[in-house]
Amino acid sequence: MNLNELKRLKADELLKLANDFSIESANSMRRQDLIFGILAAQTESNGNIYAEGVLECLPDGFGFLRAPDYNYLPGSDDIYVSPAQIRRFGLKTGDTVEGQIRPPREKEGERYFALLKVNSVNHDSVEVLKTKAHFDNLTPLYPQEKINMETKKGNISTRVIDLFCPIGKGQRGLIVAPPRTGKTVLLQNIANAITDNHKEIVLIVLLIDERPEEVTDMSRSVKGEVVSSTFDEPAQRHVQVAEMVIEKAKRLVEHKKDVVILL
Incomplete structure (x- = not known):
């Protein structure tokens, strides 16, 4: 399942998908909560979630994948990228990153999706990062x-x-x-x-x-x-x-x- 594709679905299509996952009170949920519920249900059924966004690195060392559909505005559905991942792959602001994500763990106080695995950067494999020129x-x-x-x-x-x-x-x-x-x-x-x-x-x-x-x-x-x-x-x-x-x-x-x- 792809988060970017979910965001582009119409309200009735999201409701149909929520009913397929047997999500309770789907009709009364806000669009954002509905997407969260669908992704959580997908995770519980051992399904993988993928997403793509443009990285914005913050001064504290971590970053977020912003959505081009929302003009790179910070939002609640941004994807958190850890400092370790940024250092490992040499990621910089402006990199288009695609990979596997997971929903936030509310019990641990998390508020954002988190990037688990980087599959591609700027539509190339991560191996290309080793040879690219600045x-x-x-x-x-x-x-x-x-x-x-x-x-x-x-x-x-x-x-x-x-x-x-x-x-x-x-x-x-x-x-x-x-x-x-x-x-x-x-x-x-x-x-x-x-x-x-x-x-x-x-x-x-x-x-x-x-x-x-x-x-x-x-x-x-x-x-x-x-x-x-x-x-x-x-x-x-x-x-x-x-x-x-x-x-x-x-x-x-x-x-x-x-x-x-x-x-």
Whole structure:
């Protein structure tokens, strides 16, 4: 059973699953308690639970796996990662970790899920961790491979980008334009062109200090990961989200993956 898949289930699907495990008073439970109950029942039946998240290391030495679905916000369903596991595998903030977990032991005062076993890091086996290079030790180069922006016949904007300002892997770009001229739509077209033409690229769209409705529109229009911190959230939250995204991108690059961040 996978915790991430459970979180994505609808309320009626969760209730059906709870009834299959014969959980009492499932109809009156909150969504979070229902997920806890299902996972506890799965553990009692000697079933394994798996989950995936992005690691955020705290100053005390331990860390938590945050959920991209919740924009890396701290929550009660985060997964605790012990200092011993972080030291053993050389884990850092931004690492995408997948592994076996267990529910919190309430009798011992635990509040969070705990990571039991690490199966993969950044979608690679743990053996790769021994040979990866640190991001700061990598050599920056001029772009050598072009990102093709042209997609379907009716989309002229990305074709014009290909002709007048082609973009390559490893390049930085800035869109400068007055308000209400279509910058958001152009970003959406660029994002969809990347996901259509370059399956090897990990796409992350980062929206900072934007309106919630713009975040919803971007999430529905783009196939990649959309991470946001809206204008009604504090400045510290903006910084935390931005740092998580850049650290995640660095960790993926250390594993020889191509990453594009659209701001």
